[in-house]
Each structure stands twice: as C-alpha cells, then as structure tokens.
Amino acid sequence: MTQPVIFGLSGHALTPDEAALFRDADPAGYILFARNCDTPDQVRALTDRCAR
Numbered sequence: 615m616t617q618p619v620i621f622g623l624s625g626h627a628l629t630p631d632e633a634a635l636f637r638d639a640d641p642a643g644y645i646l647f648a649r650n651c652d653t654p655d656q657v658r659a660l661t662d663r664c665a666r
Contacts, residue, residue, distance in 0.1 A: 618642035623650050628663045636664065 620643045623632060644664050651657050 620645055622647060626650060626652050626656055
C-alpha cells in the first residue's frame, strides 16, 4: 500500500536532485516555506516547475 507523501523544498528554485526525487516519488503535494518565496513571479515559476 502506497502512502501519500508531502515534500518541502530547499530554496527559491527546484534543484536537479529535487526534480529527480519528485519525479520518482510523485508526491501528493509540496509545502512552501518563507525560504521558498521571494516574489509572486518566482513562486509561480517554482510551483509550475514542481507540477511537471
């Protein structure tokens, strides 16, 4: 039985290692912390990248 998982991100942009992990793990969601948010455009780009 697969359990849903939620990940946090390390910074303002998705790292190659995070992208590979998220692709393989297919998480249920992501948690954005203050360290992940700079401008509205940056947050949009980050969330768009996570959704791929």
